[in-house]
Amino acid sequence: MGQESTTKQTVTERHPIGVFDSGVGGLTVVRALRRALPGEDIVYLGDTARVPYGSKSPRTVEKYSLGCQRFLLDHHVKLVLIACNTASANALPALISASPVPVIGAVDPGAASALAATTNGHIGVIGTLGTVRSNAYARAIGARDANAKLTALACPMLVPLAEEGWIDDEVAALVARRYLTQLFAQDPAIDTLLLGCTHYPLLRDVLARIAAEIARRPVAVVDSASAMAEAARDALGSGPNRRNAAGQLQCFATDTSRLDELAPRFLGEPLTGFDLVDL
Amino acid sequence: MGQESTTKQTVTERHPIGVFDSGVGGLTVVRALRRALPGEDIVYLGDTARVPYGSKSPRTVEKYSLGCQRFLLDHHVKLVLIACNTASANALPALISASPVPVIGAVDPGAASALAATTNGHIGVIGTLGTVRSNAYARAIGARDANAKLTALACPMLVPLAEEGWIDDEVAALVARRYLTQLFAQDPAIDTLLLGCTHYPLLRDVLARIAAEIARRPVAVVDSASAMAEAARDALGSGPNRRNAAGQLQCFATDTSRLDELAPRFLGEPLTGFDLVDL
Numbered sequence: 001m002g003q004e005s006t007t008k009q010t011v012t013e014r015h016p017i018g019v020f021d022s023g024v025g026g027l028t029v030v031r032a033l034r035r036a037l038p039g040e041d042i043v044y045l046g047d048t049a050r051v052p053y054g055s056k057s058p059r060t061v062e063k064y065s066l067g068c069q070r071f072l073l074d075h076h077v078k079l080v081l082i083a084c085n086t087a088s089a090n091a092l093p094a095l096i097s098a099s100p101v102p103v104i105g106a107v108d109p110g111a112a113s114a115l116a117a118t119t120n121g122h123i124g125v126i127g128t129l130g131t132v133r134s135n136a137y138a139r140a141i142g143a144r145d146a147n148a149k150l151t152a153l154a155c156p157m158l159v160p161l162a163e164e165g166w167i168d169d170e171v172a173a174l175v176a177r178r179y180l181t182q183l184f185a186q187d188p189a190i191d192t193l194l195l196g197c198t199h200y201p202l203l204r205d206v207l208a209r210i211a212a213e214i215a216r217r218p219v220a221v222v223d224s225a226s227a228m229a230e231a232a233r234d235a236l237g238s239g240p241n242r243r244n245a246a247g248q249l250q251c252f253a254t255d256t257s258r259l260d261e262l263a264p265r266f267l268g269e270p271l272t273g274f275d276l277v278d279l
Numbered sequence: 280m281g282q283e284s285t286t287k288q289t290v291t292e293r294h295p296i297g298v299f300d301s302g303v304g305g306l307t308v309v310r311a312l313r314r315a316l317p318g319e320d321i322v323y324l325g326d327t328a329r330v331p332y333g334s335k336s337p338r339t340v341e342k343y344s345l346g347c348q349r350f351l352l353d354h355h356v357k358l359v360l361i362a363c364n365t366a367s368a369n370a371l372p373a374l375i376s377a378s379p380v381p382v383i384g385a386v387d388p389g390a391a392s393a394l395a396a397t398t399n400g401h402i403g404v405i406g407t408l409g410t411v412r413s414n415a416y417a418r419a420i421g422a423r424d425a426n427a428k429l430t431a432l433a434c435p436m437l438v439p440l441a442e443e444g445w446i447d448d449e450v451a452a453l454v455a456r457r458y459l460t461q462l463f464a465q466d467p468a469i470d471t472l473l474l475g476c477t478h479y480p481l482l483r484d485v486l487a488r489i490a491a492e493i494a495r496r497p498v499a500v501v502d503s504a505s506a507m508a509e510a511a512r513d514a515l516g517s518g519p520n521r522r523n524a525a526g527q528l529q530c531f532a533t534d535t536s537r538l539d540e541l542a543p544r545f546l547g548e549p550l551t552g553f554d555l556v557d558l
């Protein structure tokens with residue numbers, strides 16, 4: 001194995017990066033990670049038996065998230081990425097307290113991406129009920145730029161739309177128009193739309209088109225995935241795995257239903273399969 | 280309490296009926312039970328922390344269903360009703376084996392209702408992926424009438440539509456038309472539509488209207504709830520609680536998010552609240 005032949009690696013360098021999500025949407029983060037840090041091994045856990053987290057209470061989300069992180073730590077990860085926005089928004093402090101390795105959530109990188117993209121400081125964020133109720137994006141953006149104005153809207157129909165694969169048709173357009181009309185009614189000056197859920201990048205085209213139609217000018221559409229991968233690179237500092245061989249991706253899930261159908265859409269490459277685990 | 284003053288009750292008669300569902304949709308069954316057996320006490324459990332079951336594998340559905348039933352049995356129920364069609368379709372044998380009291384699923388009563396309503400024997404059933412994949416409705420209908428023809432279609436968008444409260448608008452009509460067009464394309468002679476999911480009765484009006492539009496004649500729309508209540512009355516035999524005071528309804532849930540908003544829509548009466556439990 002390439003891993004064995006690289007003599008200068010420390011044990012830490014050779015350990016994998018851990019990523020968890022409530023389901024398979026977090027594979028959009030894995031996709032960005034593999035692009036930014038191609039030599040790294042990755043252990044991914046999708047809590048597909050208990051998906052979605054987005055409609056559940058902070059207490060339940062925190063409990064399930066701690067279980068996911070424990071599983072990753074048992075696999076000796078050197079870094080934890082919370083690909084799920086709902087988990088990031090509701091469980092980050094608990095996850096950081098419980099982890100001996102650095103933990104990166106989706107919210108702060110997403111906020112940074114949105115602030116980098118906006119020209120007038122008017123940002124709209126869409127996400128699950130759990131993410132929007134937490135106010136985590138408002139806090140993250142406020143901490144970075146007190147003058148930015150954030151408008152948030154929960155869009156519960158977007159995850160099932162993405163999972164049904166109705167991603168750029170009449171239903172998707174109608175649902176996108178209904179939600180984005182509500183969002184822009186609250187702040188017509190929004191110039192940047194932040195996708196605050198790992199499922200939403202699948203709907204990027206229809207959301208961008210309808211947002212531009214409502215705003216009557218182009219609207220930047222950003223998500224957390226690339227910014228999370230950059231945060232992971234920063235967290236590894238001088239310790240990223242520099243071997244040339246492509247890192248291994250090992251995927252686990254708590255339920256296997258629909259994985260073969262859904263996972264490749266988010267990952268953007270074929271999958272070797274998921275191992276089933278009980279949490 | 281009325282319960283204490285009725286001297287002729289045996290211990291069995293005084294025990295409650297247990298009902299569980301993956302979420303709050305099963306309250307449509309509680310509504311039918313309270314109408315058919317108004318003196319009975321009912322213990323309801325909604326597994327709202329792990330909802331939905333409909334997209335999950337039979338293994339996970341069986342595991343979670345057994346946990347729900349165990350909770351009801353710990354509350355000394357004299358009868359278990361599985362309000363969730365997905366659980367009924369995938370876990371009924373396991374639930375019956377594990378229960379010392381009678382267990383009533385949603386599938387067989389639903390099949391009986393559809394056969395009672397059809398005039399030409401052409402029935403369409405819509406439900407979750409898990410319910411449709413199980414073929415449980417085809418088996419139940421085939422066992423009762425070998426000449427009946429059943430056509431089944433999974434409609435994953437209908438549960439989120441019902442939960443979002445978009446129950447009779449442009450989006451609901453478009454989604455209903457897309458699914459029902461697929462269903463009637465498989466059998467244009469369908470004269471009865473069976474709602475094979477406890478959420479779907481909220482969408483009854485739009486489904487009936489669009490089905491009639493596609494079929495160009497009225498289509499009977501039936502569900503399991505009333506038939507389950509009748510099956511419960513039969514199962515109690517001479518043992519139903521005959522006191523005149525209205526039975527108590529005690530509700531438990533594994534997550535409390537959105538309960539106050541969603542539960543009354545399904546129950547059709549105000550709720551005194553849910554107690555949170557860990558399973």
